Amino acid sequence: MDKAQARITFIDTIARFTAYTSKHLPDDVRTKLKELGDQEDSEMAKIIYTAMFDDLTMADALSRPVCQDTGIIQYFVQVGTHFPLIDEIEDCLREAVKKATALAPLRPNAVEVFDEKNTGNNVGVRIPWIEWELMPNRDDVQIYCYLAGGGSSLPGAAKVLMPLEGYEGVVKFVFDQISSYGVNACPPLLVGIGIAGSVEVAAKLSKKALLRPLGSHNSNPRGAELEARIEKGLNELHIGPGGFSGKNSVMGVHIEQAARHPATIAVGLSTGCWAHRRSLIRIDASMRYEIISHRGATI
Ligand code: SF4
Incomplete structure (x- = not known):
């Protein structure tokens, strides 16, 4: 050619x-939505997950977004x-x-x-x-x-923390953002977190984290542990599908990192919606x- x-x-x-x-949603997102939907026992949460899968079926049948x-x-x-x-x-x-x-x-x-x-x-x-x-x-x-x-981009934010705020500061930043704005992003959410030495690197890494397949883990065991702990904590907010409350809040939490400056901890946050x-x-x-x-x- x-x-x-x-x-x-x-x-x-x-x-x-x-x-x-x-x-068409990717395979890993469809599987996760099914898994989260099966865990729900409240009427409203079940209705929302059913509506999501009806939407996916019709999008496929009618060839529409x-x-x-x-x-x-x-x-x-x-x-x-x-x-x-x-x-x-x-x-x-x-x-x-x-x-x-x-x-x-x-x-x-x-x-x-x-x-x-x-x-x-x-x-x-x-x-x-x-x-x-x-x-x-x-x-x-x-x-x-x-x-x-637009909705899935609304909770996005980035900030440079004072070094003494430590990783606890990262967690607080994420929880403040998701508990204040997460509902705008049509939950269950995929939460991407970037940690770096400056704000633009952290923000870009937070978006890159959303590209990782669901079920994947941070390459550093401590990073993977922090992902799991934040995921557990966010699920305990019980935001539920569409923000109508339910067993869970998120499809996953992914962290990506770059070596930071000793005097800064920059954190970036990006979110993906159920229609990831x-x-x-x-x-x-x-x-x-x-x-x-x-x-x-x-x-
Ligand atoms: S499903 Fe996602 S893209 Fe669609 S309106 Fe909600 S947040 Fe926006």
Whole structure:
């Protein structure tokens, strides 16, 4: 395949992959929602979980997004240094978003700051947001697509703590945010926490934490223990599905960290909602694709 044809195929694949992401939750999220729903015994909580699964069934049958809120589209790109389209990925992703918006169709969400105008196609200044990672000596690309809904982004926050506040300060920050704003994000939530030396690193890591599969653990045993303890504590708030109270509050708590400065503990918080539309695709040098997040998916 020549480069021009590869570009057309790449854009088309990402457009269909993005549209697919809006209509189908990944396997791990569906499994977790089922597990949490089965634990509920209150009438209201059971009704909400039933409504969620009805929504997923209808989205699939009618080929419509699982939520009206497209979110702001974000891509986390891990690109091999020998991938043939490495120079064109950003432009291709912007074209793919325009195409996905018409194809799905997706509600246009991107509003230009200061102009206060909706662009009408989910593309705008620096949107889709793209985060990059290089993979040396490889010729493929792996792309996470994440639809960051307005409600699910509302509890997000980041702060630099005084060092003496310690990890207890991190926990207090998370509990203050989730108990105050978590209900806005259509629970059960996925809670992403970043811990680092400065605020922008902590904030970015908190979003990256949302990409990890449910059931995965922090690479450091102490980090994994803190994840489990925060998850247990947040579940004891009994926020429940949709915020109507129930046995649990969260689908999981993921922490990602970077070595910090001795004088600072920066903490970032991002949340995902029950409709956690996060997907992962791998595309090789000949533009063949494999969707990793949704078993057996074809687009
Ligand atoms: S928080 Fe999630 S489920 Fe709720 S409206 Fe926003 S995108 Fe949809």
